[in-house]
Amino acid sequence: MPLEVAVAGRVMTRRVMGKLAFFTLSDETGPIQLFLEKLALGEAFTQLTSLVDAGDLIGVKGTLRRTDRGELSVRVSEWQMLSKALQPLPDKWHGLADVEKRYRQRYLDLIVTPQSRETFRRRALAVRTIRRWLEDRQFLEIETPVLQSEAGGADARPFTTHHNTLDLPLFLRIATELHLKRLVVGGFERVFELGRIFRNEGVSTRHNPEFTSVEVYQAYADYYDMLELTEQLIAAVTLEVCGSTALTYQEVAIDLTPPWRRATMHELVQEATGLDFNAFPDRETAAAAMAAAGLEVPATATSVGRLLNEAFEQRVEAQLIQPTFVLDYPLEISPLARAHRSKPGLVERFELFIAGRETANAFSELIDPIDQRQRLEAQQERRLAGDLEAQGVDEDFLMALEVGMPPTGGLGIGIDRLVMLLTDSASIRDVIAFPLLRPEGRSG
RNA sequence: GGGUCGCUAGCUCAGCGGUAGAGCAUUCGGCUUUUAACCGAUUGGUCCUGAGUUCGAAUCUCAGGCGACCCA
Numbered sequence: 117m118p119l120e121v122a123v124a125g126r127v128m129t130r131r132v133m134g135k136l137a138f139f140t141l142s143d144e145t146g147p148i149q150l151f152l153e154k155l156a157l158g159e160a161f162t163q164l165t166s167l168v169d170a171g172d173l174i175g176v177k178g179t180l181r182r183t184d185r186g187e188l189s190v191r192v193s194e195w196q197m198l199s200k201a202l203q204p205l206p207d208k209w210h211g212l213a214d215v216e217k218r219y220r221q222r223y224l225d226l227i228v229t230p231q232s233r234e235t236f237r238r239r240a241l242a243v244r245t246i247r248r249w250l251e252d253r254q255f256l257e258i259e260t261p262v263l264q265s266e267a268g269g270a271d272a273r274p275f276t277t278h279h280n281t282l283d284l285p286l287f288l289r290i291a292t293e294l295h296l297k298r299l300v301v302g303g304f305e306r307v308f309e310l311g312r313i314f315r316n317e318g319v320s321t322r323h324n325p326e327f328t329s330v331e332v333y334q335a336y337a338d339y340y341d342m343l344e345l346t347e348q349l350i351a352a353v354t355l356e357v358c359g360s361t362a363l364t365y366q367e368v369a370i371d372l373t374p375p376w377r378r379a380t381m382h383e384l385v386q387e388a389t390g391l392d393f394n395a396f397p398d399r400e401t402a403a404a405a406m407a408a409a410g411l412e413v414p415a416t417a418t419s420v421g422r423l424l425n426e427a428f429e430q431r432v433e434a435q436l437i438q439p440t441f442v443l444d445y446p447l448e449i450s451p452l453a454r455a456h457r458s459k460p461g462l463v464e465r466f467e468l469f470i471a472g473r474e475t476a477n478a479f480s481e482l483i484d485p486i487d488q489r490q491r492l493e494a495q496q497e498r499r500l501a502g503d504l505e506a507q508g509v510d511e512d513f514l515m516a517l518e519v520g521m522p523p524t525g526g527l528g529i530g531i532d533r534l535v536m537l538l539t540d541s542a543s544i545r546d547v548i549a550f551p552l553l554r555p556e557g558r559s560g
Numbered sequence: 561g562g563g564u565c566g567c568u569a570g571c572u573c574a575g576c577g578g579u580a581g582a583g584c585a586u587u588c589g590g591c592u593u594u595u596a597a598c599c600g601a602u603u604g605g606u607c608c609u610g611a612g613u614u615c616g617a618a619u620c621u622c623a624g625g626c627g628a629c630c631c632a
Contacts, residue, residue, distance in 0.1 A: 129595075136592035153592070170585075184593045204585055207571035209596050214567090216627045228571095318561095321629085543628095554626065 118179035121190055123148060124198060126227065127172050129208055132165045138189070139164075141174070144233075150176060151189040164195055170208065171201030219551050232546075235539045238357050239547055242535050245356045246330055247310060249349055255306040255332060260295035262288055262312070268492075268513065269293030269452065271505040272315040275325075288314035292331045293452065293526065297481060298516045300524050305335035310531070321543040322473065325552050328531040333481070337525035339464045342478040343441055346468055346527055347374045350439075350476075350534065357538045365471050365537055368437060372470070376439040381428050384442060388431040393424045416503075421446025421461060436469035451491040451507060453479035475534055478527035485517035 125143035135154035140147050154161040168174060178192040206212045211228045218225040218232070225232050247257065265284070267274035269291030277286050292309045299307045310330040317323060334341060351361050354372045361373040379387075386392050389409050396402035402423045403413045411430050417423045424446055436442070444456060445465040453463035464480035482488050492509040499506035535547040545551035 129597095131594045131597050132591090133594065133597075134591040136594080138594045138597085140595070149595070151593085155592080183595090185595075187593090187595070189593095204570045207573095207584060209584070210572040213572065214627085216567090217571095219627090224571095 118181060118191075120177070121180055122175065122177045123190060124175040125173065127168055127170055127174060128205070130165075130168070130170055135161075137161070137165050138183075139168070141176070141190075149183070149187050149189040150178075151181065151183060151191045153191070157192065160192075160195060164192075167197070169201060169204070171203070171205045172197065173199040173201070215545075216553075219545055219553055222549055235535075235541060235547060236549060238539050239535045242353050242357050242538055243310065243328075243531065245353045246349065246529075246531075249352055250308050250330075250332065253306070255308045255334075256304055258296070258299055258304065258307050258309060259311065260289075260292050260299075260309055262314075264289050266508055266510045266512075268507050268510045270315075271507065273317060273504050275314050275316050290315050291528070292329065293528070294510055294513045296331055296333050297521065297524070297526070298513065300333050300335055301516045301519055301521045305522070306333070308332040319552060321545070322533065324532065324544050324548050327544070327548070330529050330531060332527045332529075334525050335522040338480040338523065339443075339466055339478055339525055342525040342527040343378070343466055345525075346441075346476050346478060346529070347376055347439075350468075350529070353534070354538060363538070363540075365540055366542060368471070370438060370471060370537070372439055376441060376468075378441045378443060378466075380444045381424060381432075381442050381446075382444070384432045384436075384440075385424060385427045388435065389427055391427065393420060393427070396420050399423065419446070419448055421448045425449055433469060433474075434472040437471055439468065439470045441466045441468055448494075450479065451495050452482055452488075454482045454484075455487070470537055473533055474530070475537070476527060476529045478525065481521070481524040481526045483517060483521040483523060485514055488517055489514055 123141060123143070125141040125148075127139050128142045128147065129140040131138040137152040139150040139152065141150050142148075152161055152164055157164070175196045175198050176190060176192045177194040178190040181189055181191050183189050206224055206228050208228075212218050212221075212225050218229070222232075226236075251257070263277070263279070263286045265286060267287035267290045269289075270293070272290040274287035274290050277288065278284070279286055291313060292311060296307050296309055308330060311328065312326055313329050314326050315323075316325065319325065332342070332345065334345070351372055351374050354361050354363065362369065362371045364370070382393055389406075389411065391402075391405050391409055393402060396405065399418065399420055402420045406413050406423060406427060411427055413423065414426060417426045428442075432442075443466045444459060444462045445453070445467070447453075447455060447461055447463050450463040450465050453465040456462040456464050463482075466478055467474050468476035468478075482491065489509070492507060492514070495507040496509050499508060532544050532547050535541070536544060539547060541547050
C-alpha cells in the first residue's frame with residue numbers, strides 16, 4: 117500500500133509538460149517534489165498548473181512514490197491554495213545576490229538562501245547552549261533594565277530617550293554590568309543576563325548599534341576562574357554548534373580546543389614591537405620609544421598604560437587569530453576592574469581574542485566602593501573634558517558597593533561575534549536577522 | 561570621517577556618447593518522468609535622484625541618496 121501523506125509548503129519551482137507536471141514544494145525541513153498527473157487529477161491539474169505560481173503556499177494530499185529518476189515525490193490527489201504570493205520570488209538559480217536586498221528583505225533571503233536559514237538556526241543553538249550550560253552550573257538568569265537614568269558599565273555613547281509621564285530623560289543600556297553586580301550584592305552568587313545592548317556608534321562589519329551580550333557574575337571567584345569558565349563555555353558551544361572544537365573561519369583554520377594561549381598585554385606587545393613597557397618610567401619615554409618603533413602616538417593616550425594599549429591595538433590585536441587570553445590591562449582603561457594583586461598600575465582583567473577580534477572581556481570585579489568612586493570620578497573628568505564615551509558616576513551603584521559586595525569574577529561575551537565565528541560569517545549583519553540600515557532614499 | 565567599487569525589467573546581469581538588451585520569472589501555445597526541464601511567442605523600464613556638458617547621455621562631469629569592501 118502506498119503511504120498517504122499531506123504536506124504544506126511554498127512552491128519553489130514548476131516544471132509543467134503537457135499532461136504531467138512536477139513542482140518543488142519546500143517547508144522548513146526542506147524540499148519535496150510534487151508529482152502531478154492530469155489523468156489522475158482532472159480539473160485540479162488544470163488549476164494547479166494555471167493558478168499556482170512559484171512562491172505560492174499550497175497544501176496537498178497524496179501518496180509517496182519515487183519517480184523514474186528516483187526522486188521522492190508526492191503523487192498529488194487533492195490540493196488547496198493556502199496563501200497566494202503577489203510578489204515573484206527572486207531568481208531561482210542566482211538567488212538574492214544583492215547583499216543590501218538580503219538585509220532589507222530578510223524574508224526573501226530566508227526563502228531562497230539555505231545558508232542564511234542555517235546561520236540563524238546555529239545562532240539559536242549557540243544561545244540555547246550558552247543558557248543551558250550556565251543554568252546547569254547554577255547560574256540564575258535575571259533581567260535588568262534596558263531603560264536607565266545613568267548608562268554605565270562600558271565606555272560607549274548611549275541612545276537617549278524620554279519617559280513622558282515622569283518627564284524623565286532616559287538612556288538605553290550600554291551594558292548589563294552594574295545591575296548584575298547589584299544582584300550579587302543582594303546575595304545572588306551566580307547570575308547572568310543574555311540580552312540586547314545598545315551603543316550609539318558607527319556601523320561596520322563588526323558593529324551593529326544593537327547587539328547581544330551575555331554577562332556572567334560569580335561571587336567568590338576571580339578572573340582566573342572566569343578564564344576557565346570562558347574557555348569551557350566557548351569550547352562547549354563550539355562543539356555543539358560545529359560538531360568539533362576546530363573550525364574554519366574565512367578560510368583560516370582556528371582551533372578552539374582548550375587550553376588556549378594565555379599571555380599578558382605587556383608580553384604580547386613586547387613580542388610584536390620589541391618594546392618593554394615595564395621599562396618606561398613616564399609617558400614621554402614610552403611615546404618616544406613608540407615613535408622610534410614606527411607606531412602612532414595619539415595625543416589622547418595620556419599615560420604609559422594608554423600608550424601600551426595603543427601599541428597593543430596597532431600591532432597585536434589583528435595578529436591574534438588563534439584563541440588568546442590577553443591578561444592584565446592598564447588600570448586607567450579599566451575603571452570597573454579590581455587592581456592587580458601584585459602588579460601596580462594594572463588590573464585583573466583579560467580579553468579573549470579570536471580571529472583578530474575581541475570576543476570576551478572579564479575581570480576580577482572592583483568591589484571597593486572608595487576605589488570605585490575615585491575611578492568613576494576620573495571617568496567623569498574625562499567626560500567633562502569631552503570624551504563622550506567616558507562613564508559617569510552612578511551613585512546608586514556606589515551605594516550598593518558600600519553595602520558590601522563579595523569578591524566576584526565577571527565576564528562578558530559578545531554573542532554576535534561568537535556566532536560570526538561559528539557560522540563563518542564575514543559581517544555581523546549576516547548573524548543579525550534585521551540589522552540596522554538607513555531607510556532607503558526617496559527622491560527629492 | 562577618508563578611499564575604492566556598485567546601483568539598468570520582479571530576480572541575475574550585459575550595454576559605457578547614437579533606436580533600452582539577454583537569461584530566468586510573468587502571460588499565451590506545445591509537450592506524460594522533469595528537477596536551472598525543453599520549444600515557440602508575449603509582456604515588462606523614473607537606466608538611484610538632481611543639475612550640467614553635448615545635436616544627442618544609461619554611458620561623460622558635478623552634487624546628492626543608498627549599499628559593499630578597505631582604511632581610521
